[in-house]
Amino acid sequence: MSDEKHKRCIVCGLVEPEDDAICIHCKAVIRGEAIEHRHQEKKDADRVLHKEGSGDIPKH
Ligand SMILES: [Zn+2]
DSSP states (O other): GGGGGGOOOOTSSSSSSSSSSSSHHHHHHHHHHHHHHHHHHHHHHHEHHHHEHHHOOOOO
């Protein structure tokens, strides 16, 4: 029974992470920020793919 086994999140230092150095909550926050960035890119990509997939030729 050693406290060494109980690690604390290196980000918030409050929660015990399951098997990482960062707890799920902080992970979600970090991921959320990353996803937000990707979301915008994916949106644009989806738009392009949708245009091509629908068979409509984009006019420029
Ligand atoms: Zn945390």
